[in-house]
Amino acid sequence: MRITCPHCGERDRREFYYQGDAVALARPAPDAGAQAWDDYLHNRDNPAGDTQDLWFHEAGCGAWIVVTRNTVTHAVADTKLAAMVKR
């Protein structure tokens, strides 16, 4: 599997650390309640198909990247800097 870093171009999967679902970018307010925090921390759509997850270019430029990826084929469709998605 190869992932295209927006800064560095297409790189080997070994250079990246996998954080998990990109829900990590949508942190609820501190007082959002138990259900919102449970959904953020634990519950997942867990799709068989296209998903968006968060990878860290650990052995490269250090960017956090939102990767649109197919969980059935491992094909990477799109990558964006998390900083741009979050904005």
Add this chain to the structure above:
Amino acid sequence: MGYSGFRVIKEGLFGQKGWKPVWRDPDPKPEYDALIIGGGGHGLATAYYLAKEHGLTNIAVLEKGYIGGGNVGRNTTIVRANYFLPGNSEFYSYSLKLWEGMEQDLNYNVMHSQRGLINLFHSDGQRDAFARRGNAMINQGDDAVLLDTAGVRKILPYLDFENGRFPIYGGLYHPRGGTARHDAVAWGYARGADRRGVDIIQNCEVTGIDVEGGVVTGVQTTRGAIRAGKVGIVVAGRSGQVAAMAGMRLPIESHVLQAFVTEGLKPCIDHVVSFGMGHFYISQSDKGGLVFGGDLDFYASYAARGNLPMKEHVMEAAMTLMPMIGKARVLRSWGGIMDMTPDGSPIIDKTPVDGLFLDCGWCYGGFKAVPGSGFSFAHLMATGRHHEPAAGFRLDRFRDGVGLMDEEGTGSQHNLH
């Protein structure tokens, strides 16, 4: 028809023509008392114990593929009860006791081989941790022996004891641990359930779950609608999709775990050996193949195949632990879909929908749990009460933070197990 040594000899004399299929292939009826979604090891065991222990025989197992075609036929077959935490410890202890009576109970040879399992350690700190784990196992009523280097060398002489990075200080020996023939476990439970009247319906994919007023009323399948007042979801890696049919999101992320087998060799590895520092474990099948595996690839996946980095890592770990393995040739490798929970422990619980039950989250350790999970899930579905050894596997422990069972001690978060 039962199995016996006499029967094997008789069939041998008459050209093996007397063997018949051991379960029927019925069409689904329009209504059952209970439905099990998923005909894997856990689903078949659930059906078997529902029929045997609770007299529920008007039930069906719905399998989208064929019996033995999912994770129950793709795992590395290890059976053990060496858990540490309350909640896990008593459950796996109970499950191992069911394993020990399984062949007599099912009248089916599952080739359960209690050849012993050794978890290696490589530092003083690790020795302390394993001594503590061993004491927990003994307190639970199971068996554990702390071996020093000489003790390990006596039974596993082929390891690289003087390894520069991971010298072997000893191992925690669990004599009742071992392996079993995984397909036979599925077949044995399928046969046992079928003989008690359970319909095992293959090539029947569930496409919807019918819920009316918060109560489950049945399911939609590729072979028509089926009504039932109780429905159990036991679908491992596909738990997220099936639960979504009832409007639920689960604390589960599906990951790929790879395994490997070599060409058949003469007997050389007599135990199950686990090398935690390399996330590597190995045993030898009765056909002679060395069966081994490593850790998750660590990204969400339904591909049922992995990538090269983890393959390399597993081979490197194998060579670090036992250089002799370099002479063996890998025959094949494959990947399975693991239903990973945040704390690495499973879920056997009711759901917010009345009559709908959930058995999932077995992560990469579901095989040894097959009998225990089936027994406990059947108990919950039949009586509405949690079976005591599995009472800790609650769905709400993540939301409330009470009763989390983080066996590895790494934290309750999706990417840590």
